[in-house]
Amino acid sequence: MPSFYSWEEVLNSPDDFSFNSTVVASRDHHPPAGNLTFPNENAPVGQGQMSMAVERWLPTPSTSDSNQTFAQWCWSTQVFQSMAMVAQVAWYRRGAGLGENNLGALVWQLNDIWQGASWSSIEYSGRWKVLHYGETGVFSPVTVYPFWWANNETLEVVVASDRWTSVNGTAQMTWYDWHGEELGTNQTAFEVQPLNSSVVFSATGLNSIIPANQSVNDVWLLVNITSVVDGRIITNEQYFTPVSLAEASLVDPKITLTQGEGSTLTLSAAGGVAPWTWLDHPAGSLGYFVNNATDIPTNGFYLVPGIPRTLRFVRAATSASDGEFVVRSLWNNTHA
Numbered sequence: 001m002p003s004f005y006s007w008e009e010v011l012n013s014p015d016d017f018s019f020n021s022t023v024v025a026s027r028d029h030h031p032p033a034g035n036l037t038f039p040n041e042n043a044p045v046g047q048g049q050m051s052m053a054v055e056r057w058l059p060t061p062s063t064s065d066s067n068q069t070f071a072q073w074c075w076s077t078q079v080f081q082s083m084a085m086v087a088q089v090a091w092y093r094r095g096a097g098l099g100e101n102n103l104g105a106l107v108w109q110l111n112d113i114w115q116g117a118s119w120s121s122i123e124y125s126g127r128w129k130v131l132h133y134g135e136t137g138v139f140s141p142v143t144v145y146p147f148w149w150a151n152n153e154t155l156e157v158v159v160a161s162d163r164w165t166s167v168n169g170t171a172q173m174t175w176y177d178w179h180g181e182e183l184g185t186n187q188t189a190f191e192v193q194p195l196n197s198s199v200v201f202s203a204t205g206l207n208s209i210i211p212a213n214q215s216v217n218d219v220w221l222l223v224n225i226t227s228v229v230d231g232r233i234i235t236n237e238q239y240f241t242p243v244s245l246a247e248a249s250l251v252d253p254k255i256t257l258t259q260g261e262g263s264t265l266t267l268s269a270a271g272g273v274a275p276w277t278w279l280d281h282p283a284g285s286l287g288y289f290v291n292n293a294t295d296i297p298t299n300g301f302y303l304v305p306g307i308p309r310t311l312r313f314v315r316a317a318t319s320a321s322d323g324e325f326v327v328r329s330l331w332n333n334t335h336a
Contacts, residue, residue: 001050001078002123004071005283006115009125017066019073020047027116046117053080057244059333072333075130077117079276079330082134082300089138090145090238093160097197103162107135126286126316128299130278133289136297137236142167142192144200144225146240155209155240157201157223161192169227169234171200175211177218178251179272180305183211190225206242216242217249220273222302235294239302245275250331253277253303257327263315264292265325268308274329277303279311282323286316303329 007017007024016023026039030046054060054076061072085107095102112124121132137143141163147156161167174185192198203209210219224237241248254271257279267277278300279289291298292310303309313325 001074001117002112002115003074003078003127003129003280004067005127005280006123006125007070007074008283010115017070019051019070020044027114030117050077050080050117053077053084056246057083058246059250059330060246061333063332063334063336065336068332068336072328075278075328076330076333078130079300081119082130085131086134086138087145089135090143090158090160091147093138093143093162094145094147094158094197096160096162096195097158097193103195127281128288128297130276130300133297133299137238140234140236140296141229142169142225142227142234143236144171144223145238146221146223148240152204153206153209154202154204156199158197159190159192159200159225160197161229162195163192163229164194166194167192167227167229169225171223171225173201174222175214175219176222176273176304177214178220178249180269183214183219210242215249217247220248220275220302222304233294235296237301239275241275245330248275250275252335253305253329253331255303255327255329257325259325260310263313264310265289265313266308266310267303267327269303269305272305274303274331276300277309277327277329280326280328281313281315282325284319285323286319287314289313 011017025043025047028043028046031042033040057080058076061069061076063069089105092102092105109119111122112118112120115124121129142161144159168191171190172187175183188200190198190200221240227234251272253269253274255274256268258266288297289299289311292312
């Protein structure tokens with residue numbers, strides 16, 4: 001789904017700002033109508049698929065503010081889209097070190113022809129969806145990803161590289177609880193051969209993988225790597241949760257947004273971890289966010305207490321400059 005900001009461009013009545021309103025559903029063409037009936041009689045199928053995905057993997061949006069609930073629904077479908085697509089691309093890149101020798105992936109689709117549900121990673125207005133930032137990470141020259149096999153409870157962390165020379169670096173895996181307390185960390189050096197992938201961690205048995213005396217609902221794993229490629233430092237991070245985020249024991253992250261000089265914005269959490277912390281630029285503006293230190297497009301991350309993130313908004317030359325930046329996370333799915 002496009003963001004609340006994109007829907008504001010076409011919705012007129014307050015009643016339209018609802019996930020399954022007639023106007024919103026009329027712009028869902030999955031599955032196609034197959035005729036000229038309006039609205040699309042098959043739209044409930046597509047709407048239902050998005051609803052079930054969000055309800056299974058994320059806290060179901062429901063707050064006392066109807067506009068916030070609608071905004072969180074729109075954004076949550078984008079979070080799920082990014083989770084699914086990034087996992088798929090990472091799986092393909094893992095294949096570079098296997099028999100299939102998979103060296104590429106094409107993603108459908110880039111942009112939109114209007115404001116409506118689609119597979120795009122960029123909205124009709126040019127606003128980046130969660131997926132576009134996710135693609136920036138998973139298509140990085142060197143990436144890391146935690147793969148989970150539920151059938152035998154095996155966690156495998158894989159580093160993949162598309163470089164023509166061997167890449168050396170360091171992988172770090174750190175367990176946290178949702179309050180942000182570090183529960184244990186492990187660091188390991190790795191080497192990935194040209195156009196290849198390497199397993200940097202593998203273990204079986206969930207109870208032996210998570211920190212001792214912890215519940216699966218209370219912990220999560222931060223996986224990140226650092227390497228030097230073509231003379232510059234490359235970092236990449238991903239996350240593993242032993243259960244769906246719909247079942248995780250999330251706490252109020254108490255996020256603070258501080259605006260600095262040069263379009264910089266610093267996000268910090270005082271109460272707990274904020275999974276999928278997301279920053280929206282003002283309505284009518286056009287641009288994207290980058291890590292202020294690395295210039296890498298960055299948004300939609302786990303914000304940990306004590307580890308602030310400073311982003312910079314790269315504004316298009318013709319973009320409006322007025323308006324407020326808005327921060328959200330999964331906590332806002334159920335709290336106004």
